[in-house]
Amino acid sequence: MTAPVLSTPAFSLFPQWLPVAAAQPAMSAPWWQWVASTDSLTARLMAAGEPGTFRVRLLRQTIGLPQRDEALALGIAPRRYAWLREVALCVDETPWVVARSVAPLHQLQGKGLGKLGERSLGSWLFQQPDLVRGPLEATVTPPRFTHQQPGLSANSLWGRRSVFEHGGLSLLVQEYFLSTMADALGLPSR
Numbered sequence: 064m065t066a067p068v069l070s071t072p073a074f075s076l077f078p079q080w081l082p083v084a085a086a087q088p089a090m091s092a093p094w095w096q097w098v099a100s101t102d103s104l105t106a107r108l109m110a111a112g113e114p115g116t117f118r119v120r121l122l123r124q125t126i127g128l129p130q131r132d133e134a135l136a137l138g139i140a141p142r143r144y145a146w147l148r149e150v151a152l153c154v155d156e157t158p159w160v161v162a163r164s165v166a167p168l169h170q171l172q173g174k175g176l177g178k179l180g181e182r183s184l185g186s187w188l189f190q191q192p193d194l195v196r197g198p199l200e201a202t203v204t205p206p207r208f209t210h211q212q213p214g215l216s217a218n219s220l221w222g223r224r225s226v227f228e229h230g231g232l233s234l235l236v237q238e239y240f241l242s243t244m245a246d247a248l249g250l251p252s253r
């Protein structure tokens with residue numbers, strides 16, 4: 064199926080992020096299963112690969128300024144410092160997904176996220192009984208945070224984002240599915 068919205072030249076006039084339902088006409092059914100799922104992506108990737116081959120590779124964890132669209136998604140001022148975490152979710156040492164998570168610094172106290180290291184943020188999040196996930200949005204624009212690793216950003220097929228709420232913390236999670244994952248699982252190009 065062709066992409067009625069995403070492939071038109073006018074798409075550049077649309078917001079970068081679309082509600083996932085608005086992107087569905089441009090998305091194959093196999094990709095919809097991944098992009099629109101609301102359960103733990105970590106758990107899904109663990110189940111999709113050979114047992115014991117899933118790993119979170121920490122690319123960067125730091126304190127810095129969020130991108131403008133990230134601040135808007137979190138409802139914070141753009142010049143407000145945030146906790147930034149960038150990872151590659153790997154199966155058998157191959158990155159399948161790259162993710163960037165952003166949380167307002169002042170909400171992080173006592174959460175212990177600084178010590179997460181290469182343990183999955185998703186595994187921690189989905190253990191929280193009061194966890195609420197906001198609406199999913201999708202994009203075809205490649206991630207900016209992997210620009211210095213061209214192999215990663217150039218291979219992004221779909222991106223998605225949503226805000227998790229837990230115990231006074233708002234955490235924006237953005238995940239980009241790479242063509243390496245499509246190749247390994249026999250998924251279509253989009």
Ligand SMILES: C=C(O[C@@H]1C=C(C(=O)O)C=C[C@H]1O)C(=O)O
Binds near residue numbers: 104150182183185236
């Ligand atoms: C939100 C989840 O967490 C995943 C794990 C991440 C991490 O360790 O930084 C980041 C984003 C997600 O891809 C999930 O598993 O659904």
